[in-house]
Amino acid sequence: MKVTIIGPGLIGGSFALAxxxxxxxxxxxxxxxxxxxxxxxxxLGIIDHMAVSLEEALQKGDWVILAIPVNAIESILPKCxxxxxxxxILVDFGSTKKSICAVADKHTxxxxxIAAHPIAGTEYSGPQAAFPGxxxxxxxxxxxxxxxxxxxxxxxxKLCKMIGxxxxxxxxxxxxxxxxxxxxxxxxxxxxxxxxxxxxxxxxEHILDxxxxxxxxxxxxxxxxxxxxxxxxxxxxxxxLDSLENYLDHLTHFKSLLESEDHEQIRAFLxxxxxxxxILK
Amino acid sequence: MKVTIIGPGLIGGSFALAxxxxxxxxxxxxxxxxxxxxxxxxxLGIIDHMAVSLEEALQKGDWVILAIPVNAIESILPKCxxxxxxxxILVDFGSTKKSICAVADKHTxxxxxIAAHPIAGTEYSGPQAAFPGxxxxxxxxxxxxxxxxxxxxxxxxKLCKMIGxxxxxxxxxxxxxxxxxxxxxxxxxxxxxxxxxxxxxxxxEHILDxxxxxxxxxxxxxxxxxxxxxxxxxxxxxxxLDSLENYLDHLTHFKSLLESEDHEQIRAFLxxxxxxxxILK
Numbered sequence: 004m005k006v007t008i009i010g011p012g013l014i015g016g017s018f019a020l021a022x023x024x025x026x027x028x029x030x031x032x033x034x035x036x037x038x039x040x041x042x043x044x045x046x047l048g049i050i051d052h053m054a055v056s057l058e059e060a061l062q063k064g065d066w067v068i069l070a071i072p073v074n075a076i077e078s079i080l081p082k083c084x085x086x087x088x089x090x091x092i093l094v095d096f097g098s099t100k101k102s103i104c105a106v107a108d109k110h111t112x113x114x115x116x117i118a119a120h121p122i123a124g125t126e127y128s129g130p131q132a133a134f135p136g137x138x139x140x141x142x143x144x145x146x147x148x149x150x151x152x153x154x155x156x157x158x159x160x161k162l163c164k165m166i167g168x169x170x171x172x173x174x175x176x177x178x179x180x181x182x183x184x185x186x187x188x189x190x191x192x193x194x195x196x197x198x199x200x201x202x203x204x205x206x207x208e209h210i211l212d213x214x215x216x217x218x219x220x221x222x223x224x225x226x227x228x229x230x231x232x233x234x235x236x237x238x239x240x241x242x243x244l245d246s247l248e249n250y251l252d253h254l255t256h257f258k259s260l261l262e263s264e265d266h267e268q269i270r271a272f273l274x275x276x277x278x279x280x281x282i283l284k
Numbered sequence: 285m286k287v288t289i290i291g292p293g294l295i296g297g298s299f300a301l302a303x304x305x306x307x308x309x310x311x312x313x314x315x316x317x318x319x320x321x322x323x324x325x326x327x328l329g330i331i332d333h334m335a336v337s338l339e340e341a342l343q344k345g346d347w348v349i350l351a352i353p354v355n356a357i358e359s360i361l362p363k364c365x366x367x368x369x370x371x372x373i374l375v376d377f378g379s380t381k382k383s384i385c386a387v388a389d390k391h392t393x394x395x396x397x398i399a400a401h402p403i404a405g406t407e408y409s410g411p412q413a414a415f416p417g418x419x420x421x422x423x424x425x426x427x428x429x430x431x432x433x434x435x436x437x438x439x440x441x442k443l444c445k446m447i448g449x450x451x452x453x454x455x456x457x458x459x460x461x462x463x464x465x466x467x468x469x470x471x472x473x474x475x476x477x478x479x480x481x482x483x484x485x486x487x488x489e490h491i492l493d494x495x496x497x498x499x500x501x502x503x504x505x506x507x508x509x510x511x512x513x514x515x516x517x518x519x520x521x522x523x524x525l526d527s528l529e530n531y532l533d534h535l536t537h538f539k540s541l542l543e544s545e546d547h548e549q550i551r552a553f554l555x556x557x558x559x560x561x562x563i564l565k
Contacts, residue, residue, distance in 0.1 A: 122496045126561075144494065171493075180488070184481050185495040189502035192473055195535045197557035203465050203530065211563050212452075213425065214466040215403045219564050221470035223501050226561040229554035236550060240542055247539055249484065251532065254476045258528055261521055269517060273510035276478035280407075280507040282492050283500050 007032045007064030009057065009079075011044035013124065014096050015070025016133025019049050021166035024135045034060035044130040061086050066094065066162070073097040074234035077106055084110040092155045094119050098182065098231075099238040100146040100175040107150070114152040117159050118175060120144045120182070121168065126226035139167035146175040183242035190224045190232055191247060197225035288313045288345030290338070290360075292325035294405065295377050296351025297414025300330050302447035305416045315341035325411040342367055347375065347443070354378040355515035358387055365391040373436045375400050379463065379512075380519040381427040381456040388431070395433040398440050399456060401425045401463070402449065407507035420448035427456040464523035471505045471513055472528055478506035 006022060008015040011033040019031045033050030034057050035041040044050045054060035061067055061083055069076045069083065076097045083093055084107065094117045097103050107116045123141040125132060143163045148156050160170045173181070200222070204210045236243055260268045287303060289296040292314040300312045314331030315338050316322040325331045335341035342348055342364055350357050350364065357378045364374055365388065375398045378384050388397045404422040406413060424444045429437050441451045454462070481503070485491045517524055541549045 122494055124496065124498065126498075141496075142494065181491050181494050184484050184491055185499045188480070189477065189499045191535070191538060192477060192502055194554055194557035195531060195538060196470065196473060197560040198534045198553065199469070199527070199531045200465050201556070201559060202534075203527070207461070210462050210465055213403055213423065213462050214564065215405065215422075217405065217407075217505050218466045218470045220501050220504050221473055222560055222564065224498050225557045226564075227554075227558070229551050229558060232554055233547060233551045236542055237545055237547065240545065244539065244542060246480065246484070247535065247542075250476060250480045251535060251539070253479045253483075254472070254528065254532060257472060257476060258525065258532070261517055261525060261528075264518055264521065266514060266518065270510050270514045272479065273475055273508075273513055275482070276475035276506045277508070277510060278482060279478040279503055283495065283503065283507075 004028065004066070005030050005032065005064045007034070007054070007060050007067040008044075008050060009034050009060060009067065009069045010071035010075075011035060011049050011130055011133070012040065012070065013128050013132040013137075014121065015068055016044060016047075016049040016130045017123075017135065017137035018068060018070065018096070018121070018166070020133055020135035021138050022162070025165045032060055032063040040130055044133075047130055047133070049130055049133055057082075058086070062088075065090060066092055069093070069095040069097070072231050072234045073099050073103065073238050077103055077238075080106045081110065084112045084116060087112050087115050091115060092117065092158065094159065096121055098186070098235045100178045102238050104147050104150070104175040108147075113150055115155060117148075117151045117155055118146040119159070120146070120178065122186075126223050128228040128231065138163075141168050143168045143170045144178060145170055145172050146178050148172050179239050180242045180245075183239055183246045187235060187239055187243050188246040188250060190227060191236070191243065192250070193222050193224035193227075194232075196222050285309065285347070286311050286313065286345045288315070288335070288341050288348040289325075289331060290315050290341060290348065290350045291352035291356075292316060292330050292411055292414070293321065293351065294409050294413040294418075295402065296349055297325055297328075297330040297411045298404075298416065298418035299349060299351065299377070299402070299447070301414055301416035302419050303443070306446045313341055313344040321411055325414075328411055328414070330411055330414055338363075339367070343369075346371060347373055350374070350376040350378070353512050353515045354380050354384065354519050358384055358519075361387045362391065365393045365397060368393050368396050372396060373398065373439065375440065377402055379467070379516050381459045383519050385428050385431070385456040389428075394431055396436060398429075398432045398436055399427040400440070401427070401459065403467075407504050409509040409512065419444075422449050424449045424451045425459060426451055426453050427459050429453050460520050461523045461526075464520055464527045468516060468520055468524050469527040469531060471508060472517070472524065473531070474503050474505035474508075475513075477503050 022029050031050045032052045034054040076095050104118050303310050312331045313333045315335040357376045385399050402424050
């Protein structure tokens with residue numbers, strides 16, 4: 004089986020490594036607009052061949068995986084779809100799906116395209132961050148699956164299963180709202196906390212010396228790549244703004260409770276929030 | 285050596301277990317206003333003897349550790365100081381220090397008291413959450429140390445070193461401002477996120493099925509005990525409100541950048557926040 008990875012970084016690279024680990028005879032072709040990253044992916048054994056151009060890379064794989072920022076996916080998608088041969092299947096791994104599906108839906112080769120989002124990641128990025136176990140026991144979301152051919156979906160589900168992933172299906176618009184709440188908002192929050200504490204440290208320089216594991220956990224996602232996250236925020240703007248407004252309302256409510264020292268209501272706010280432990284173990 | 289733990293839960297219990305692991309002949313007396321917790325601490329081998337009353341517990345230890353909510357520390361502190369015998373040292377482990385020190389400062393036995401805060405913890409609570417390694421390689425903050433006798437401070441630093449902790453010194457007021465930024469604010473943020481997502485789930489019930497490790501990390505502190513955290517928020521109200529207002533300003537700024545789709549400035553906001561990775565490894 005031949006696989007092309009466009010963007011062999013954390014996500015694309017881990018997918019390649021997982022396939023190589025689970026399947027005999029996988030040959031991986033890679034392309035990246037960053038030549039250093041591409042060389043690194045080769046040196047690390049993530050890819051077997053560096054394509055000389057995006058065009059060449061697109062021709063090589065039975066499976067072609069787009070694991071690049073969501074704005075880049077959207078802009079190269081028509082070209083990728085144009086050149087597909089009958090046996091090729093194109094999959095994107097972007098974290099937003101609505102605008103990507105809108106582009107794909109207009110194309111005659113739509114049935115050869117799968118809009119997917121693996122719910123897996125770390126705060127690190129690039130080929131060096133890739134590892135074969137990233138996707139084990141994780142969920143692959145497939146959006147608007149009835150727009151893809153049944154054959155493509157069946158084949159992709161098998162690939163996912165082989166690397167330890169279950170598959171779930173969602174409308175693209177629903178996906179974007181869900182993910183705004185359970186992923187994108189957490190990133191906004193972490194970047195906001197990081198900015199707040201770093202700014203405070205300018206006037207009080209050893210403030211971070213006393214940070215414990217709680218702060219580290221809350222701020223962790225602020226280490227994520229701006230290249231990936233700027234486009235995600237922009238592409239999922241409406242749903243993220245809605246979730247952010249709801250979040251700001253909750254914090255402003257807490258602030259007024261604290262200002263008025265409303266012991267009972269503060270406690271109730273914490274008890275309500277604490278119910279998350281029944282859901283997240 | 286005899287040690288009394290008032291509140292043998294996550295913090296007090298872990299301190300007892302660490303001492304027992306590192307030192308021969310430690311005998312631990314415990315008291316808790318929750319009789320079930322006290323029995324649990326005995327059953328788990330955290331304490332060796334259950335005191336029948338707070339009064340009895342206070343008389344037993346060469347070291348008396350207060351590891352209970354900060355409002356409870358403040359209210360029993362005068363009584364604890366009143367009854368100290370000449371060889372006894374009283375230590376509190378509260379997460380806020382200014383108002384506790386203000387109570388202690390008025391007392392004639394102030395020199396036998398140490399205002400301390402171990403920078404260690406998890407999102408769990410109670411005796412079952414205690415473990416002997418909690419304090420290894422962590423920092424013990426001691427506040428207003430010149431108000432304590434040099435002998436008490438030297439002895440306490442030795443105890444901390446024995447269980448793997450370094451000791452650092454801060455004014456109580458400074459401590460409370462620092463901790464607002466690097467600990468208390470993270471808890472407010474997590475409780476706010478948890479409330480937001482749980483509320484959204486009422487109308488969109490499977491939203492949490494798709495939560496990944498990023499959400500879990502950001503929301504983790506919302507599992508913390510409301511018994512501990514309601515008093516911390518109230519006791520450190522001013523500093524927490526300041527940090528929360530700064531945080532809300534940063535998020536509101538981000539919101540306006542996203543509304544106007546200011547690609548460059550969003551990216552700059554993320555790049556600035558990402559600098560946290562140089563500090564937190």
